[in-house]
Each structure stands twice: as C-alpha cells, then as structure tokens.
Amino acid sequence: MAKSKTFSCSECGASFSKWSGRCEGCGAWNTISEDAPLASGPASKSLGARRGSAVPLTDLAVEETPPPRTVSGLGELDRVLGGGLVPASAILVGGDPGIGKSTLLLQAAAKFARSGLKTVYVSGEEASAQVRMRAQRLDLADAPVRLAAETNLRDILTTLEAERPQLAIIDSIQTMWADNVDSAPGSVSQVRAAAHELTNFAKRRGISVIMVGHVTKEGQIAGPRVVEHMVDTVLYFEGERGHQFRILRAVKNRFGPADEIGVFEMTGGGLSEVLNPSALFLSERGAPSAGSVVFAGIEGTRPVLVELQALVAPTPHSQPRRTVVGWDGGRLAMILAVLEARCGIPFAGLDVYLNVAGGMKISEPAADLAVAAALLSAREDVALPADTVVFGEISLSGALRPAPQTENRLKEAQKLGFTAAIAPAGGKAGSGSAVGGGLTLTRPADLTGFVGETFGAG
Template identity: 60%
Template sequence: MARLATRFVCTECGAAAPKWTGRCEACGAWNTLEAEAPSPGAGARKAGRAAGRGVEFVGLAGETPLPERIPVGISEFDRVLGGGMVQASAILVGGDPGIGKSTLLLQAAARLANAGKRVLYISGEESVAQIRLRADRLGLRDAPVSLASATVLADILGALESEKHASLVVIDSIQTIWDETIESAPGTVAQVRSNAFALIRAAKTQGFALMLVGHVTKEGALAGPRVMEHMVDVVLHFEGDRGHQFRILRGAKNRYGATDEIGVFEMTGRGLAEVANPSALFLAERHGHVAGSAVFAGLEGSRPVLMEVQALLASNAGGSARRSVIGWDSGRLSMLLAVLDSRCGVKLAGHDVYLNVAGGLRVSEPAADLAVAAALVSAATGVPTDPETVFFGEIGLSGELRQVAQADLRLKEAAKLGFSRATLPRRVAGGNRRLATPDGIVLAEYGHLSDLVAATAGRASRSGDEI
C-alpha cells in the first residue's frame, strides 16, 4: 500500500499544496502553509462511494418563523448577538491572551444558568479548580454551571450525546481539542478544522448553542484555518488594550443579526462590567481648550459613540518624518496629510505626526476624517478646537467634504452629552432629506477642507498665532 503523502494547507484561505512554500499561490499570504496528514482510507472511501439519494428543492416563497433567541442576560453581549443566542447556532469568540474571553463567557454562562438554563462549560486550558477560583473572584460560585476539563474530542462528543436539555455549551478553547484519529498535534489546521466541524454538527443536531473560544495570531486575526470562520454562524472579536480598562466586543459576522455592532465593557476586580453609555466614559478624562484635540461623533453598528481624537506634532530637523497612529488607519492619515498640504497649504512634511484615538477604541469608518483633520489643524496652529463641538465627515482627495450616514443619530448623541455645536459637510440643496437637528445644536457646515482651515486660521490670527 502506497504511503499517504502529507499535504500543506493555507491557514488564510484553506488552499492545499503538495509541498511547503513560503508563499501561498492561491491568496498570496506568506508563511501560512501548515502540514496536514490525510486521514487513512480516504481513497478507498472515495472509490466505494454509493450513489446519493438526491436533494429536494423548494421555492423562495414560503413562511419561515423567526429563529428563537435566548437572551444571555448581559445587555451588551445580547446587543452584539442581535438580541440573544439562537438555538443550534455556533459562535466563535476570539481575542488576545489575557484580554478577558474566559471571564466574559463564564459570566455569560452563569447568567444563563441562574435563569434556569442547562449550561455546560468545557475547558481544555484550565482545570476545574482553576475555573472555580475564577468563579469565586467574580462572585459566581453559586451559579449552577456544569464544569468539565477535557481535551479529547470523542470524550466530549460522548458526553454531549447524553445531554438532552443543554441550552449552551462553551468550549475553551478549540485549539486545545484533540481528535485521536488525526495524526497531528492539537491546534494544527487538520485538528482545528475537523474538531470544529464535529462540534458544530453536534450543536445543529441536538439544538444547543455552541460557543467556541479561538486563539489569535500576533497580527490579531483568528488563528487556524479561515474555513472555521465560514463554518460558524457568528464571529465575535474581543478587543482592547490590557493597559486600558475598556474592552470592546465587536461582531465581525452574524447570520442572525447585524454586523459591526459593539458591546463595551470595563474590566474591574469583579470581572467585566457593562458600560451603558460608552460616549461619556470615553470622554470622561478629556480636557477642553487643548490644541490637537477634537471630538468625533462616530457610529459603531447602530450605536453612536463619541470619542476624542488627539494629534501631536513634533519638529523633525532631519531624516524622514515619523507617522505613528493608534486606533486609526495609518494609510488614511497619510492621505489626509497630503490633502492638507496640496489643497489647503498646511505644510506638515517637516513634523513627526502622532495620532491617537483615546480610550483604546479602533475607528474604521471614513466619517472620522473631519475630526482627524480638525485635530491636525488645531495642533499645527496651537489653537484648541471648540470644546463644545463635535466633528464628523468624509474628506475626498480634492479636499471636498462628503456626507456620511446616520447624521441624525450622531447629532442626537452629541446633544445628549451636552455638546452645543457640530461641524459637518454641507448638505447639497435639494439632494438630501431634511436633517433632524436636535434642540440646542448649532450646525457649522463646510463644503471644502480649506474652509475649516480658514476658520481655524482666523481664530489663530485673532490669538496672535500663525499656521
């Protein structure tokens, strides 16, 4: 019998190659090929495969009831899930080591168990004694959660088959589960893909919700084959800097709800506490009348969030200027600096530029362009932005200001937190619906970035400074 050859599978796209190369030919990613030993008997099964019975096709028309949801009991968690867990769904939660994934899931498991649901918590990384110590620290010792420490897939599946009334099963983590029939170590491509498929199939068959904890790579992406993200119904990223107390639970995929929703938590000595008003928390330590600061009225999913954008300029006598960005896209910062230079005459080439989104939140929407530009112009002139003004708007390469979605929600959040003015792109006459401006908010609308620079320059000249 010929020896089965080992193949190499890309962890990014799942493409297979007969030998290892530094670069995946399918997706172009570097150093992503991992060895995968084929299962014995695969060729024989293929040769002896019987003819299938076929599948039944139906039309699009028809009545399908909405999926039944089980609220976790943590409102920020339920917000990201779209209102709660769906029965027979698979949820993948990823995040950096020590960020609080196990803490969050243990708190969620305890809430469900206290509500009368059958909850199973299986850990392959910690012993039962370690989980109990964490539960003591979080004040959850009395929650009726069923704990187990196991790593062998067959043992876990055997235990789950006897559970007829389980509502939630937590696996912490999928990289520690081992299938004895696969000749590779736990955490490899073959193990993770096969074990995830087996556990998801058990969840779909028996009707319980499955939560899988996934490790992340040093780049912040979920470790293991990307096909695992396609198999599950929901992908959640638990983000945050361990130097900050804030944690962000972000939905990257959700087959039963909206994506890009966020839940905000604060890490405390008693675990993760919900933050009902993240805007107030992100702005709690903001000091007004400081040059280089602007408040951005952002939107995370369907939730408006106000946050502070900070910019600092430092003279660079020689060499290439440095661009350091935390919480925003560095490429977009380079674009804005080029627009300020070419279209508005603000020369920053001889300065090191440092940009930070305070609070540890990462912003991805282009609506932050105007707030970043206002912070940069403020830092260049030394004139603080108005502490009662929020900024939002997209900036094009010609310097024009473009409108962004959900301006009403952004203004409403600003008014709720006591802001009295908003700087935003000018509305096109007759081209857009009427903007519902909250009482107490005065709008400053600009059509081009140079208008904002001119207004700031006017304030600088009155105070004796120059750009």
C-alpha cells in the first residue's frame, strides 16, 4: 500500500492531504508544498508486531543534580538563560531584522570561547569575511571562535561531528537547507527538518546549539510553531530601531524562569549590558508633565520602572484614533470603557495615544492603573507628582486588584528616590500608609475613589 502524502503551507503551517493552489487557512497562493519524510523507517503498522523494551521508571522524590552551567560573562544573557548555558540544550533566538541578533550572539560566542568553551559559529546569511569585519569592529577578532559560512545542513552536521565543539551557533535556521526535504530553504518543511536535526544532534552529542530565527510581521518566529516546542529555550530580542535599548526576553525556558528579561544598550562598539534598567529608562524624564506616569512593573524576577506617556486631544475625524506603542490595544479599549461606564468620564470625540517610553513592551495587567492615571492626567491636563509610582489591575466592575510582588515594586521605587506610590489594597507592602524608607503608600478602594482622590473628579 502506498504511503499517504502530506502537504503544508509555508505561510501559516496548515496541513492538507492533497495539493491545491490556494491555502484554505490563510488564503495565500502557491504556498503549499509536499512534506517529505525526514528519514526512512518501518511502517507504523509494524510497531505492534514487535515487543519493545521496558522503559525504566523513577519516583518523583528522587533528587536530581542541577545541570552544570557555563557562565558567559554577559550578566544579562546569563540571567535570561537562567544562570548560564546548559550543556546539550537547544536555544532559539528570534527578533526583527537588524535588531542586533547576530551582534549579540557574536559577542556571546567570543565570551564563551574566552571562558574555555570550544565554540563554532556557522553563518548562513553572511560570508566569513563579513563576520570577521563585525568581529573587528566589536574588538573580538582575537577570540578563539571557529567560523564557517554554510547552508547545507548535512555538511554542517558532519563538520560539527568532526570538530566536537561544546557550543554551536547557527545563524539562521531559515537559511538552512536539508537535502532530504523537497522544498526551498525557509519553507515550513525545511525549517522544521533543520530544527529537528539540530535539536537531536544537540541531545545526542551533548553540544549546546543556539539557532537564530527570523520573525514575521506579527512578531512570531517564522516557520511552524512546532519548532518552539522542540527546543528547550525560546528567546526574543526586542526593541525599536529608533531607541538604543534592546530587550532579551525569555518566553520559554526549561532550565530557568520564563518571562525573564535582559536589557542591553546598542552602542558604536556593540551591545553593552544595562545593570539598572529602571534608572536608564527614566534617565531622560524631565519635569512633571500632563500624561506622564511612572509604572512599577515586574519582568520575570526583576522589578522595572518605566514611563507611560499618554496624549488625549480632540479629533478632527468622525472616528477617534486609538494608537498604542508597547502595550495591548485591546486592554486600552477596556480601560477607556471602564472609565466611561464606572466613573462617568467619556473619551468620545477624543484621539488617544499611549506610548511606553524607551521601546519597552509591557504585558502584565498591573499596568492598568498606571495607564488610567496617564489617560486622566492627559485629559484633565494635570500632571502627577514626579516622585510618584502607580500600579494595579482594574476589573470591569471598576474594582482594583492587588498586583503580585508589591513589596519588590516598592523597594525598587524607593531605591530610585520615589517617595509616593499609589496601589490597590491587599498587596503585601507593610502596614499603614508609610512604608519603610519614607515612601508613602496610597491605597484607593476602587477606580472611582482613585479618580476622586488623585484628580478631584469621579
């Protein structure tokens, strides 16, 4: 009996049993190609005919030794990795074109190589001479990093088998070509096959593999989502080209906490670590102005203070604009609706612009109260005191919910010289309105109370 063929779309990854000119999932044309098997083997129907070997079972109470880690010396990278590089781990790093992924990994390769880790850097996008030029510009030309420019996956694996490095960096996974897959490099089948082979090689040979991945216009790593399930760690390198700050964020980590971030600053000599992100994000904040509020957030295990900026102005259009940079647009619409329904403050006929300063992206709900404060400050043209931080979650009923790690947020604010904080009741932050270090904490009962106490309305 002939084996059934499968087809997949190179744009969205949808699978089909037969070829067609147009993908039913995303509507793209001429993006469906046949998926070739990765390797030949016995048919699945024969699995039940032969008896397999028993798998050893262990108890949950058995203590396992923590995996050894190699520290690179880039503290922000080591933090995001969970304390250092774990042997035989597969890491996927994604980011926008030109954001600095290759620069970061070349610096990391030099650091690991200088610490005694045998490192191989394979570039599929640039020639070896181009990588050497970047290394000279970054003052890394003397680092003992082995370099290659190749896209043939079979040749790369053969080379790694012979060299036996402890760390291999593949830049990028979208340029790799597996000769056993009948499709073009960068397609869903090629990316899936290359990631599968490299991950298996890392596990079999005990080699750490870092793969670079491009992202789509939606911000997701290009290719099938199964690639993110294959690897141990998924990192996103974020930032705006107009800003010098870059954020390395862990969205998946089997060897450490997820949602941890590392902050870098892009300079003429490469990426430099930012040891105190809060101070840097607030360094250009001037005198108090309407629409500017400082939010005390948590990214992974690190408290970070960032400035939220809002602008509310009459609209000349029939449909008011709602523009958001660095936050969820749907969340902004919810805050505006709650302010109008629960506090009687309308935003109809007004354009609303919201920006997170410094190119930072915020996703936690604890920013709700700070966003509401920025919107009201901009609408009423009333500036909040410069020494005040705000955080807390807003529910649809107008109630305020406490944010996790309230104590850590307040400690970070105190360290940077803030003397007042506005946060919902219920979070662990000491007793009374005065917190240790001279910081005064205001705890409004609900959103209406917050509006009345802070802006004299509601």
